[in-house]
Amino acid sequence: MSWTDERIDQLKGMWERGLTASQIAEELGGVSRNAVIGKAHRLGLQSRPSPVKANDAPKKAAAARKPVAAVEAEAPAARPAPAPVAAAAPVPPRAAAPSPSQVATPPKVDPVANDAPTPPPQPRIVSVGPGGFLRQGPGDQQAPIPPAPPRRLVPAKPSAEIADKTSLLDLTERICKWPMGHPGEPDFHFCGEAVNPGFPYCVEHCGRAYQAQLPRGTRRPPPPLPFGGPRVR
Known part of the structure; x- marks a missing residue:
């Protein structure tokens, strides 16, 4: 619906009376709340505080005017009562450390008298590489292999021919x-x-x-081709 001069005058009158945008849209009919706000902004009407903030202001002012004594009276009721402290249990007396003479000495074990069987020796595992090369194990201590002596190149003897x-x-x-x-x-x-x-x-x-x-004239003619030369058709 378009804004006519009559509807604009009604909008200005209700806006000055302090009606909200929702109430104005309901009175005019055919427009939404956002359309009323946009038209008022384009007409340059005086802006008003938000109704949400206006309702919250009295509540904050009332809370600020609340007496301090009432707050202090409510504080002890909100605090939990301290738990009773349990009586400390008596500490038993500490036993005295035994003297070196009272410490029991373990009996000596005679190795000859021990008849436990000796475990058999474990087999030695040897890894054989290519060409019969024996790889050295982790526990083997092998002397380093000395380098081979340099090879001396001997010229070959020529044949008798x-x-x-x-x-x-x-x-x-x-x-x-x-x-x-x-x-x-x-x-x-x-x-x-x-x-x-x-x-x-x-x-x-x-x-x-x-x-x-040789000069071209003294050259020999080429030999004739076999079988009488090329075949003439």
């Missing part, structure tokens, strides 16, 4: 590296002659390794 020939270990920059024979043969070796300056081989083997290309 290449005793006076150049092997792979004898190659240098000044020796011809032309292989002689097949690597799988026992007498396989290298040339061993002085190299041609600027080449890895000697003069003789350089002539075999580096051959000049």
Whole structure:
């Protein structure tokens, strides 16, 4: 419902008379309490204290005016009565400590006369590792194993077939590296002659390794293909 000028005048009149927002909403009809409060706030009407706080103020004032004597009269009644203290029980007299001569000495036990059987020795458990290695137990005291002596590398003796020939270990920059024979043969070796300056081989083997290309006209024709050459379709 919209606020008309007539309803606004009724709201202002009831607000000034001190009616609550709920009473005003009930009188106007069609509006809620919150709508009445919001409209009064927008109209700039004088704000009023909350009714809840207004009702609590008289109670607090009455409690403040309560005489101190009445409070002190009610205090002893509220306190619980102290419990009666029980009479202390008599403490018995403390017995005197016995003298060293009165202390009984335990009888001596003869180890020979003891016929108790001796427990059998427990078996020793040994853990065997890979390759038959015996692992050391917690109670075993084993001397540290000394380190193995350093191994001395002995060069292998060349075979009789290449005793006076150049092997792979004898190659240098000044020796011809032309292989002689097949690597799988026992007498396989290298040339061993002085190299041609600027080449890895000697003069003789350089002539075999580096051959000049013949002119195109003097080249030999390629050999014919087998079975008369390619098939012409």
